[in-house]
Amino acid sequence: MKRVFWLIIPLIVALIFSPQKQNNTCKSYLSYFNIFFSSDCYHNPDQDDDILGIIQRHVGVHETHEVQTDDGYFLTLFRIPRQNPRGVIFFQHPLTTDARVWVGQYNESVAFLFWRAGYDVWLGNIRGSHCCKKHVSLDPTEAAFWNFSFHEIGYYDNHASIEYVKQQTGGSKIIYLGYSLGGTSGMVYASTRDKEAVDSVKMMVVITPTTHLQLSCTSLLKYLLFISYNLQGVVSLADPLFVFNRQDAWYAKMGRFLVTHFPCKKCMLYFSYLFVGFPEDAFEPDLINMFVRVHMSEYPLKMLYHYYQMYVVDGIFQRYDYGEEGNLLQYGTKEPTSYLLENIKVPVYIVSGANDNLDCPNAIEKLYNLLPKNSTAHGKLMVEGFNHLDYAYGRYRNEKVYFKILQLLDKIHLDDQNCLH
Template sequence: MLPQKLLFYSVLPILVLIFHPLYTQNNTCRTYFDYINIFTGDCYYNPDIDSDSVQVIQRYIGIHEEHTLQTDDGYILTLIRIPRKNAKEVILLQHSFLADSKIWVSQFNESVAFLFWRAGFDVWLSNSRGTFYSQKHVTLNINNPSFWNYSFHELGYYDLSAQTKYITRATQRAKIVYLGYSMGGTIGLVYGSTKPEEAAHLIKLAILIAPCSHFSPSENLLKFFVPLYCKIHEFSRSEVTAKIMPSVNWQWKIYKGFHFVFPFKKSLAYIIGLIHGWTPDESDPKFSHALLACIRSAVPLKLVLHYTQIYKSGGHLLMYDYGDKNLELYGQKEPPLYPLDKIKVPIFLIHSLNDLLSTPDDNEYLYSLLSDDVKIYGKLKIEGLNHADFAFGRHRNERVYEKILELLKRID
């Protein structure tokens, strides 16, 4: 039996190498079964998959701007703008974990960024530190471990602060609209709670879509990572504390190679269903490779560990646990909670009953912690979308983003 397995695992990569070039000629099909024969009229080559954000925007809109700014702790970020004269509002779109601005422009003409732009918005796309467009620092090189010494706290406290100030100056608008998806929701909560006065002065409305804020114990795959917490924590305090944890490693490249071959095509939908929630009707075959192409940003171990700490705490949005250094940094032995009740920016919360990462219970708990003053626009609870569907689901626009446009039109 063992020799047969060895033969199988030896031959399979060879087959992938043989057929992979064929599958990259036509990389998009209308159904999963169309991927069996990619040379039919139902399959085609989608150049967006191999393009970066700017190239995609130029292909569909024809205009863009790139703006660089520096954070207070020395990181140099790039904002991508799709400018609009006489815009109704200015909106900043904040990407999720492992992604960058490309996630907002990877759905052809249906892309969220284009939806807002065509509705009359001046659209700005965030690229948080460490992502494809934001890999510079005034003194640190990207290969320096110290470059990666940050969590989502710094993405909110420094990055979002610098971005909102820059955008309001560049557009000469008093306030902007902020839309954060997944980790983007976490970032918005960090900024709003740690710099409440500044945030309220610069942000008209914060739209939080499936924010990853509490991670209370639930039936998803995160619970399997908890036993590894102590080992990860011990490793993180060694000399390689901030060493980059790349999303595009050799295992990921192998999986992407296998994903091009039909028998493995639907594996991505099953993996997403296990982690994010089971919504098979939302899985769109034409976005299969586009979704993988968006998972390209490296992340620091510290950021992953911070989320793990929240899960291990029983679902409390705590500041980073530095162990023995907590007393020096926070004035107490345990890391403090983010003061969500101090947020002064109006919040419109959106979540799905089918989301296994940002669960309904977590969102209801989050909403209960906010003051009544910021809940003036209420919340939107939907069904049928999992966590990833907010970016790539078949009905994401009609169920989520068109509803947002309706709200923004009412409050304009």
């Protein structure tokens, strides 16, 4: 007990009396116990900055664009422009975060890696995320604003963003790279707007796309979703907006503060691994507080419930189930309609992790087998030892994933050049 006391006292003193630019990053997990005084810790300005400040610091050029969806939401897109680019690539982020996830690895960030490889980089943001809370008639304080799931992200947000990027870059086809929710919504877009996708998208790279969640997947998430889904009335009384992770809520602010300053970072990681799988390669220590900051974006519980419904039907990729009466009104059938993956004509490259217990290997294999053979001509990449988070924070994310994606894109680019000659 005395040992714990002497560990906590320096932390409290440092929080009160330390200068404004206090240490927020350490090179080892053990050093977080003495973060304000250890020579292994330092202040990283990226953690306290917004996405444009981070891009400016590491690249020096950026643009901000706004696009309106067909159903009235305004989306903010960030661009890292490149003159005479090798290609145009559009990134769509996972759930719980926004475009910051692509610049959340400091100078080694994914967005910067592709920009330095010669690509014109566009970073998408979905409705309701940190910088996308505008609508032509709805306000974020209204429940109707949050009445969406990954279907609307794919059908409306991806459509509006991709067409805008295509128009801004001279009409050439773009490369779409979606991670988790970004992969789910990418598959929604490519299957529901299949003709448009062929005209606008050169290739889709979907990283752990969570389209066929199965009961055999062992993530703790499915059990928590079961409880929440079956207690929707209680949850709605607690939060009439039905929004998870609300930024202005006192409990969210307190949670962010406590998690950021909680010294036992490995304890926090081990808890998260129950949801995303235990990796073989360590989560980089100097990214842990950035992870907390980046993964704090709001989203509706309807989004989570849509994913839960896929668990219930054991891996069928279908639209939201409103019940028999609601389905008849929405779809004209008693059961929700499935997404027609056989309609997809765009080349799809699937990246997944062998240690992912959220979007487990069986679920990925099911998606791969349901896609048309022509669209999977480039094959797929199964990364040994990776869990659901390693694509953003794993020690070997670039070496095992993004360098290989760039190699594939280079090969496709070379083949296209050879065809022209």
